[in-house]
Amino acid sequence: MSGRDFQLKVERFDFSIKSLLALPGKGEVHVWHAATDQCTIDIERLTSILSPGEKLRAARFRFRSHRSQFILSHVMLRLLIARYLELETDQISFTYGANGKPGFARGGAEPELQFNLSHTEGLAVCAFAPHQRIGIDVEKVRSDFAMEEIAERFFSEAERQALCGLPTEESYYAFFRCWTRKEAYIKAIGDGLSHPLDQFDVSIAADSAALISTRPDALEASRWSIQAVPVPAGYVAALAIETPGDIPRSNGTLPMRRELTFS
Numbered sequence: 030m031s032g033r034d035f036q037l038k039v040e041r042f043d044f045s046i047k048s049l050l051a052l053p054g055k056g057e058v059h060v061w062h063a064a065t066d067q068c069t070i071d072i073e074r075l076t077s078i079l080s081p082g083e084k085l086r087a088a089r090f091r092f093r094s095h096r097s098q099f100i101l102s103h104v105m106l107r108l109l110i111a112r113y114l115e116l117e118t119d120q121i122s123f124t125y126g127a128n129g130k131p132g133f134a135r136g137g138a139e140p141e142l143q144f145n146l147s148h149t150e151g152l153a154v155c156a157f158a159p160h161q162r163i164g165i166d167v168e169k170v171r172s173d174f175a176m177e178e179i180a181e182r183f184f185s186e187a188e189r190q191a192l193c194g195l196p197t198e199e200s201y202y203a204f205f206r207c208w209t210r211k212e213a214y215i216k217a218i219g220d221g222l223s224h225p226l227d228q229f230d231v232s233i234a235a236d237s238a239a240l241i242s243t244r245p246d247a248l249e250a251s252r253w254s255i256q257a258v259p260v261p262a263g264y265v266a267a268l269a270i271e272t273p274g275d276i277p278r279s280n281g282t283l284p285m286r287r288e289l290t291f292s
Contacts, residue, residue: 050112052142052159058270059157060165060258061109065101066151072097075104078118094150102153106146109155113142130219145216152264164217165258166209167266176204183211183226187241191233203233205265210238210255213269217253231255238267 053059076084083103090096107118110133114121123131133144144157145165156165180189188207195203210231215224229250230241238257243249258266 048112049115050109052113053157055159057158058163058256058268060154060268061105061156062152062154062167062260062266063101063105064151064261065098065148065153066094068097068101072100076100078104078107080122098148098150098153102146102148102155105153106144106155109157110142110144113157126219128220128223130216147212147216147266149264152260154258154260154266156258156268158270161271162217162219163271164213164215164269165266166212166216167258167260167264168205168209169264170201170205172201174201174204176200179208180204185227185230187230188233202235202265206235206238206257206267207231207233209265209267210240210257210269213267214240214253214255217269217271240269 050059076087079087079100087096087099087103090099107121110116110121111118121133123133125131131144131146133142141159142157143159143161143163144155145163146153146155147165147167148154149167150169152167152169154165154167156163176192180192184192184207192200192203192207211226211229214229214231215226218224228245229243232239232241232255235257238255240250240253240255252272254270254272256268256270258268260266
């Protein structure tokens with residue numbers, strides 16, 4: 030990813046907009062976020078945009094709020110892909126990797142648009158990049174979370190040491206920064222939680238997102254950039270993107286943001 034600043038562009042999006050979107054260029058990432066708890070459109074009407082498989086997945090959610098989050102986030106993804114690739118939403122089909130990572134290709138050619146999706150209570154995020162593998166994760170910061178137990182089970186020794194001794198309030202955000210950065214990376218490589226989370230280290234600092242080291246292949250860390258993604262207060266998000274040799278590796282905060290609103 031380029032070390033230059035990304036253009037910050039916040040846009041309002043509604044379902045009447047038919048204009049196309051320019052694909053992200055080399056060194057660019059487009060990140061969209063939507064407040065899924067502020068939707069004023071009938072959820073059932075939006076469900077018609079989903080594929081039969083997505084409708085089945087939505088129906089399995091026990092709680093209405095979880096079902097709504099799933100529907101809104103996947104509708105957002107379909108609408109954005111349609112705008113980027115000049116397609117109708119029913120022309121979009123996804124394939125899934127061995128560990129569940131979704132992908133999209135048109136006409137069997139090399140995908141011209143890579144994407145990833147994440148959602149949590151009240152917020153969904155989508156990230157798009159040209160060709161490079163990409164992963165994104167968002168979490169709502171919670172104090173009623175078994176942070177110590179999860180860190181002991183999943184985090185590396187270096188990450189656990191970094192969390193130790195932090196003030197209580199700061200430890201909440203540091204934990205979720207660590208978690209989202211790790212999730213973004215394993216989503217980007219397509220392994221999901223099948224990848225041992227203690228085999229790589231990420232930073233937990235607010236101002237220096239980074240994939241610090243990877244094991245057993247130490248060179249793997251140099252092939253990726255981790256970025257903190259600006260999201261509304263009370264949330265933490267991170268992006269991981271593959272960095273080809275002709276694009277300088279960069280870590281930090283990603284100021285490029287687009288806003289999607291349901292209205």
